[in-house]
Amino acid sequence: MFPIDKFQNIETPFYYYDTELLRTTLNTINNEIGKYENYCVHYAIKANANPKVLRIISEAGLGADCVSGNEIKAALEAGFPASKIVYAGVAKTDKEILFGIDNDIFCFNCESIEELEVIQQLAASRSKKARIAFRINPDVGAHTHSNITTGLAENKFGIPMADMEKVIMLAKNMPNIEFIGLHFHIGSQILEMEDFEALCNRINELQERLEEQGIVVQNINVGGGLGIDYENPNQKPVPDFKSFFEVYAKNMKVRHGQKIHFEPGRSVVGQIGTLITRTIYVKKGTKKEFCILDAGMTDLIRPALYDAYHYIENISNPNGVSKEYDVVGPICESSDVFAKNYDMAETRRGDFIAIRSAGAYGEIMASQYNCRPLPIGYLSEEFK
Incomplete structure (x- = not known):
């Protein structure tokens, strides 16, 4: 071997990277999401930003999930189209936000009202509109290490569910902001599909709540989180993407024309x-x-x-x-x-x-x- x-x-x-296995993994992902016309996958660059690895992933047609301005830069240099780049993170600096705006990335996954106001100001300074998906903290736990659980109310990530309608209405009244979706992420190295099912149920509840007020969401980003088998790398080199995507297909109530976005990282390159x-x-x-x-x-x-x-x-x-x-x-x-x-x-x-x-x-x-x-x-x- x-x-x-x-x-x-x-x-x-x-580090030694098995590119044959990488391409097999990417083919598996593409074959699985090919079953669902509304699924989009953005590779989470924070897992591995080796330029040679990124180039192979971009050539497979995946988008990129970034959490810093330099990750956006790395994605663009590796060939990821700006139209497939999403940008998350709780502390985006002005410089990083402007870099995303100037390159017309697909979406900012916005994590606070304070961030929303800054993006509005910076987009206005460029006479542009910035597309926004709000990261909502769903208060859904995951069976994983406490340091990589991100979806609980006690975590620093996202906007509380109670503030969801408030921030959406704020965004809709901002001239340089286009609200296009909701973003969720409950953690990493998750192997129990019930955790993702719980997220689906919470998203269904929140969508129904919004629709009662006439708010329709174009894009739902469910994050990543699928784990790998660290104990048996030879026996299970490719994660169970089939079950992962099926959980959302079976449990999420997808609206007509709605796109579902995923952000796998570890499961692609681990x-x-x-x-x-x-x-x-x-x-x-x-x-x-x-x-x-x-x-x-x-x-x-x-x-x-x-x-x-x-x-x-x-x-x-x-x-x-x-x-x-x-x-x-x-x-x-x-x-x-x-x-x-x-x-x-x-x-x-x-x-x-x-x-x-x-x-x-x-x-x-x-x-x-x-x-x-x-x-x-x-x-x-x-x-x-």
Whole structure:
């Protein structure tokens, strides 16, 4: 699976992206949404903004979901049309908003009355109209890590449901604002379809409430959130997009001509990426044996930040006798641990170790703490 012979002269750690799997994943998404004429997909760039990966995704026809001005710039440079770019985020700066207006992006997912007023002022300064979808906080929980739950009333994201009609009427009275939809997002790494069903039911309630006041919504953006199987990347390399899209088809009451927008990120790129690292030392402690890697939390922070699990394998000795290790990195922090009491094939100094399912929130969240260089990302096709 991994061309280890071609890794010998490449400095580790680095990210290895399986482009064949990426294209299979994108084809699966397109085949599934092809069943529904009103479905639109915008890839969430925050998951992975590697320019080579972005280019492949844009060539597959997906739009882009951005949360910063630089993500909009990266999307445009990768070939995503401005007409398919949506821009979310709780703290859009004036510079970022103007960049979106100047490039005539499809929509701003607006998160507060204060933001709405600023967008109106900036659009007026350009003598343009800005299209707005309001992000509504649906107060719907998700079975996921507390740090990546976004749809509860206690979270910082979105406008409270109680204020929905108020902000829509404000927008309708602003000359440089065009209200075009509602936006929702309840969290990330969600594997229970019942969570998405609950969101559908809440959206149905809110739409009925608006229609009683004569307000018809053109676009409903349900965000992303579909998770991946971190424990079995080989057995389940492509997430269950069929069930994901079917939940909305079966449970959302879609109005005539209404478009449904999705913003998957992790589910598109999570399984395509592997962090390739090498063993520096195998250290025998008093009670434990440590596999010390040249990759650390600066290269993949998810285990330290979320206590996240990643499947780890010794690809230099795949058939070796299994041993238990604490798999750790070189950073001067006690939290620089990828796994504790982890069973994998016996490891020796210099062995290549693959940390799987690292395509999402891996390279993009890397830092230069301890003055370490940022890891480089390579496509699998570059090794052919």
